[in-house]
Amino acid sequence: VQVVESGGRLVQAGESLTLTCKGSGPGFGFSTYDMKWYRQGPDTAREWIATFSDRSHSTEYADSVRGRFTLTGQWRDRTVKLQLNDLRPSDTALYQCLAEGSPFNSRTKGKNYWGRGTQVTVTA
Numbered sequence: 637v638q639v640v641e642s643g644g645r646l647v648q649a650g651e652s653l654t655l656t657c658k659g660s661g662p663g664f665g666f667s668t669y670d671m672k673w674y675r676q677g678p679d680t681a682r683e684w685i686a687t688f689s690d691r692s693h694s695t696e697y698a699d700s701v702r703g704r705f706t707l708t709g710q711w712r713d714r715t716v717k718l719q720l721n722d723l724r725p726s727d728t729a730l731y732q733c734l735a736e737g738s739p740f741n742s743r744t745k746g747k748n749y750w751g752r753g754t755q756v757t758v759t760a
Contacts, residue, residue, distance in 0.1 A: 637661035637669070637749045641733045644754030647723055655718040655754055657733030666690035666709055668744045670736045671716045673707065675729035675756075682732075688716050691738055723758045730755050 643655040657671060670689040676682040686707040687696045695707050706719040720727065732753040737744030 637664045639751035641751045641754040644756045646757045653720045658715045668738050672734040675731045677729040725758045728758050
């Protein structure tokens with residue numbers, strides 16, 4: 637399984653951006669992998685920000701981004717998109733996508749796949 641992020645770039649505060657995470661490989665699909673986004677700023681620890689779970693029919697957000705970020709899934713091309721609105725300099729970070737294997741499937745339990753990340757830089 638491979639996970640590849642794209643869409644990060646330099647933007648100004650208040651602007652919007654869409655990040656894409658595409659999964660591929662044998663056995664990969666939203667029914668067996670939850671898709672999560674994390675970010676790590678220059679001086680901060682890695683932070684979970686959102687989860688898309690087709691398996692549990694849910695999307696969850698961290699308090700720090702709820703109301704500004706929206707995560708959606710496109711089943712046909714096995715892609716999730718993270719819409720980032722009203723960006724702030726504090727949103728500057730490397731954004732990484734994680735495909736987390738379902739713990740209820742013997743083939744995917746414990747199997748997690750990270751992408752390399754895409755950089756988002758927000759200037760004041």
